[in-house]
Amino acid sequence: MTQTTTIDPAEVAKFEAMAAEWWDPNGKFRPLHMLNPCRLDYITGQIAAEFDRDLKGPRPFEGLRLLDIGCGGGLLSEPMARLGATVVGADAAERNIPVARLHAEQSGLAIDYRHTSAEALAAAGEAFDVVLNMEVVEHVADPLAYLTACQQLLKPGGLMICSTLNRNPKSFAMAIVGAEWVMRWLPKGTHDWRKFITPDELYDLIRRAGLQPVDRKGMVFNPVSWKWSLSDRDLSVNYVTASVKR
């Protein structure tokens, strides 16, 4: 395959190294890789239910236009493209974009990665069937303005999946003390615990943004099986929600 890119050849080696870093399941982004199957189970299940798709069939998300906000190296964008969705990956960190593009190209996947924001895409009149908004809302300055932009990006009948961290003593112990200070899974300062949002606060924000929350689940790490799984009851640390635009 040949293609023209704006990537300076001298920078390609650097991007390759960064792509390798993003996609190394035992590297810097290990926590995301560990969480990914659990997130994907939720995302694929919700999309299949909302748009009546059969996950056992080939390319079940064919025809759906999907936006992955905060796409990073493309850990969610690539699976969505593989399942047939037309994917736009957006990230506010400019350096992630060529890295994600390079990896998608290596994987033979056509994904439209852009250095942009939800607000800018909404202002440009972009419209999607699905917006993935995973582990982003706890990092933004104005959650309501941000969720309102997400709502504007959805077509009527569209689906938003939003995950974040709960705010309570346990989430402080797990996400800050455990993940950042003890396990060093995340760099210190990755999260500001005061910006964490309780599930009820998030439901309230989602409603005020003009969407209707339809489902929420906890994502729970089991240190014995060393696996994440979805939980109906335990939303005490990581949790994920689904909302629709009626």
Add this chain to the structure above:
Amino acid sequence: MDNPASRAILDPMIPNRKHDADVLIVGGGLNGPALALALAQNGLTVAVVDARPAPARAETGFDGRAYALALASQRLLAATGVWPLIAGQAQPILQIKASDGLAGDGPAPFFLAFDSAEIEEGPMGFMVEDRHLYAAFLKAMRDEPKITLISGETVVEQTCGPAEASLALASGRRLTGQMIAGCDGRASGTAQRAGIGRTGWGYGQTALVTAIRHERDHQGIAHQFFMSAGPLAILPLPGGHHSSIVWSERDDVAQAIQALPDDQYLAALRPRFGDFLGRIELAGARFTYPLNLTLANSFAAPRLALVGDAAHGVHPIAGQGLNLGLRDVGALAEVLVEAMRRGEDIGAIDVLERYQTWRRFDSTTLALGMDTVNRLFSNDNPILRAARDIGLGAVNAMPGLRRAFQRQAAGLTGELPRLLAGQKL
């Protein structure tokens, strides 16, 4: 930000890179076809590279080679649609009798008897001849459009790159896929080419394998005698008057026996299990297999997984080799199909490590367990002999413990892959 020139690589007209198949399976024995069917029936495309020319194997007459399929294995065959093709040629194992024996004395009085009436799942397992099982796999593969069977071809080179795996065949043909599954036996070339080392040792024993015709009906009972030289298994074949014999002896003794003419071979065999089946005569070809244990140092690598004997060649006591292999098949198929449905890259190491984590503990403990049983029983030390007689008797006297052993032998314990519980993926 967005620059029109940068969009070329995002051009939706550039198709997703097309591979010859999603999964490239090396080895067309039994595990390879079973894996191919389990994957293809759930939406993945598969190429199977088999070194043997297919017709030669399919046309084999009765040669006495047979497998003791555990109940869980039979369920996997049922779930993949193979079982209906061989059900009529399978002999249910209704009882397993294990006992300590001394060459010339016949079995010792302490019997360990497993009766299928004690577990609610049905027979303990089934005896199926190799030729029927392989023919059934061949037919099922040919009827499955997502499987490409490449017979009479060997792999000379393999590469596992960041985005694809490829095989170069001796004919010059090249195949690409998302990953390679090595189902190529205990001397796995797939493992060697990937630089995966092995740990193992020989037993100084060789298995003599044949089939006999006997006067009395075997009534669906399998016998396992733990003799000083090594175990002797008598496994019931269809019709009531044929049994498969797996007989282990010290290497030198086995070679000497194998060199005997048929009548003397039979004369050497006869006293080893007494006269409970009446008169016996040879009914199949005679084979020998040197026994050794070989474990791959890892079962998974980027874009590569090892299955069955390629991962763990075990002592063939109780026919656990194929049964363990089919557990690998069930686990790998489940991991790959789940990953595919999530949109994950099925060749990624974090996906394949799920398979390794699932299977490694189970197969290693079983391999070492078989080894211990064999070492304990292949011994004429009178103290050990007394201890194991009492041990067998004690297990027999405790129904709970016996049922637990029985479920283990039927392959119904551990974290069972869904296919081995007879469920669809």
